[in-house]
Amino acid sequence: KFPFSLRFKTVEGQVYEVQSTIDFRSWTTLAKIKGTGSEKVFADRRKALFPRQYYRVKLKE
Known part of the structure; x- marks a missing residue:
């Protein structure tokens, strides 16, 4: 869904x-979000370029 x-x-x-x-080999950062102690929402508004795409949230070190 978009x-x-x-x-x-x-x-x-x-x-x-x-x-x-x-492909789980090369990851692209879409957004950097500063934590506030509450829940955050991310929406990917880009047009889908591939049939499948996977996402993760990574703690920046």
Whole structure:
């Protein structure tokens, strides 16, 4: 469905990267989100380029 969205809980002061891939080898950062201690929502509003795309939220170190 368009747009794809996801929700995740955050910790205040932490920075999170929302990333996507089509092959699990190469990940692209779509957004950097600063944690506030509350839930955040990310929506990928890009046009779908591939039949399948996978997402992850990674804590930036």
